[in-house]
Each structure stands twice: as C-alpha cells, then as structure tokens.
Amino acid sequence: MKSMPDSWRRETKPHKFCPGCGHGLVLKALGMAMDRLKIADRTVFGVDIGCSLLAWDFFNADTIQTHHGRTVPVIIGAKRARPNLVGIAYMGDGGGYAIGSQHLINATMRNDRILIIIVNNTIYAMTGGQMAPTTLKGQKTETSSRGRDPKYEGFPLRGPEMVASFAPEGAYVARGSVSHVQRLARYLERGLENQLQDRGISVVEALSTCPTNWRTNAEDTWKFLEKEMTDYYPVGELVSPFKRDTQKEAADLETCH
Numbered sequence: 015m016k017s018m019p020d021s022w023r024r025e026t027k028p029h030k031f032c033p034g035c036g037h038g039l040v041l042k043a044l045g046m047a048m049d050r051l052k053i054a055d056r057t058v059f060g061v062d063i064g065c066s067l068l069a070w071d072f073f074n075a076d077t078i079q080t081h082h083g084r085t086v087p088v089i090i091g092a093k094r095a096r097p098n099l100v101g102i103a104y105m106g107d108g109g110g111y112a113i114g115s116q117h118l119i120n121a122t123m124r125n126d127r128i129l130i131i132i133v134n135n136t137i138y139a140m141t142g143g144q145m146a147p148t149t150l151k152g153q154k155t156e157t158s159s160r161g162r163d164p165k166y167e168g169f170p171l172r173g174p175e176m177v178a179s180f181a182p183e184g185a186y187v188a189r190g191s192v193s194h195v196q197r198l199a200r201y202l203e204r205g206l207e208n209q210l211q212d213r214g215i216s217v218v219e220a221l222s223t224c225p226t227n228w229r230t231n232a233e234d235t236w237k238f239l240e241k242e243m244t245d246y247y248p249v250g251e252l253v254s255p256f257k258r259d260t261q262k263e264a265a266d267l268e269t270c271h
C-alpha cells in the first residue's frame with residue numbers, strides 16, 4: 015500500500031464538484047471517519063461512473079474506478095484477495111439502485127465485509143439530470159418533464175429500507191444527510207467499524223444536493239434537501255449490530271450536526 019510522507023498528508027486541494035454539490039460533504043464525512051479509525055493506509059476506495067468518480071484522487075488511499083454499481087463486486091474482489099484491506103464502494107443512486115442494483119442485493123445476501131456508500135441526489139447527475147430510482151413523486155427531471163408520476167414511473171425507491179428488509183445478521187444499514195455532516199460521519203464510522211470487526215456488510219445512504227441539475231439557488235437547494243427529501247427518506251440507523259446505550263445515543267445524535 016502507499017506510503018506517504020507526513021507533509022503530503024496535511025496538504026489539501028480544491029475538489030472538482032460544482033458549487034453547492036453535496037459530494038464534497040459526503041467525502042468530508044468519510045474522511046473524518048477514516049481519520050478517526052486511522053485506516054487510510056489500508057483502504058481501497060472504489061468510485062463509480064457518475065459524479066462520484068470526481069473523487070478518484072481525493073484521498074491518500076488506493077482508488078479504483080468502475081461502471082454502474084460494479085464498484086461493489088470490484089471492491090469485494092480486493093477484500094477477498096486481501097482480507098486485511100478496508101474496502102469502500104462509493105457510488106450514485108443511479109449506479110447503485112438501477113443498473114448496478116443486483117450487486118447491492120447479492121453483496122448484502124452474501125454479507126460481504128465492505129462498506130457501500132450510495133449518494134442519493136434524486137437524479138442521474140453527471141449525464142445532465144435524468145430521472146433516477148430515487149427521483150421524488152412530482153419531481154421534474156430531463157426525462158420526467160411533467161414530474162415523476164408513479165402510475166407510469168413507479169414510486170421512488172427507499173434503498174436502505176430495501177436492504178434492511180433482508181439484511182443478514184451482523185449487517186449495518188443507515189441513512190444520513192449532508193445537512194448533518196457529523197452525524198453522517200458517525201454512521202460511516204460505524205459502518206467501517208463493522209467491517210473492521212468482521213461482522214457483516216455495511217450500507218450507508220447519504221442524502222445529497224445537486225443544485226446544477228435541480229436548477230436551484232442556495233436557499234431552495236437546502237429546502238429541497240431538508241424538507242422534500244428528508245420527509246420521504248428519513249434519516250437514521252435501520253439495522254445495527256452494535257450493542258449501545260440507545261437513550262444516551264439518541265440524545266447524543268440529537269445534538270450532532
């Protein structure tokens with residue numbers, strides 16, 4: 015694995031996402047979790063096709079890019095070949111829940127010891143804002159110009175709920191949001207801890223923003239995330255193998271932003 019001089023580790027550089035994009039905040043949360051666990055040197059980070067690939071040189075970690083949810087089997091392959099690695103598969107909701115959904119389902123059934131992060135921005139972003147499995151009812155996109163109509167296009171997919179419905183023992187499943195970065199970092203850290211403890215698969219969805227394709231200003235971007243998205247996609251842990259003081263934890267998370 016890479017060995018970097020300390021001075022490099024402190025360097026930062028501008029990211030390549032549009033202004034107001036949530037990807038940078040999801041990655042910030044992931045970086046915080048990786049730092050707390052000190053695992054960068056043994057992490058293999060997989061990014062997908064879509065805006066997630068703009069993170070290919072974001073971390074001082076070995077990175078690989080694949081297409082449409084295939085980051086999941088590729089990271090599983092690396093993890094199986096080198097069980098000491100920490101495997102992270104990072105992708106969009108188009109890649110993760112549409113064309114690549116079989117990998118998410120099969121990996122969950124096998125309880126593969128990796129962390130899967132799916133960034134839910136309700137659209138296919140990199141290609142210009144087409145409808146995704148997560149596009150909300152009534153939401154206008156390039157391919158649902160009158161707004162998503164469940165009669166023709168089906169209902170928006172709640173991915174973590176689907177995974178939770180058949181998650182095997184030891185799995186960890188949660189949904190966070192870039193509106194609460196610390197809390198999202200906590201969920202990602204738990205997902206990574208779950209892998210380090212060899213318990214089971216971890217799947218964390220992150221609600222995120224795409225002002226470029228939503229065509230929203232800063233205020234409306236945040237409103238859409240905090241109101242419309244969070245109403246349909248509730249934030250929280252759905253499945254957790256950790257034994258914890260839940261009352262203390264709930265109070266703790268309430269104050270965590």
Ligand SMILES: Cc1ncc(C[n+]2csc(CCOP(=O)(O)OP(=O)(O)O)c2C)c(N)n1
Pocket residue numbers: 063064065066105106107108109110133135137138139140141146
């Ligand atoms: C087989 C195939 N179909 C379509 C595309 C075009 N394509 C590239 S990125 C992308 C959308 C990715 O959307 P998502 O996974 O939601 O990620 P985001 O860009 O929103 O982060 C599509 C459809 C492709 N590269 N290959």
Ligand code: SF4
Pocket residue numbers: 030031032033034035036037065135139140223224225226227
């Ligand atoms: S198109 Fe959307 S998801 Fe992609 S970088 Fe720009 S704001 Fe982010």
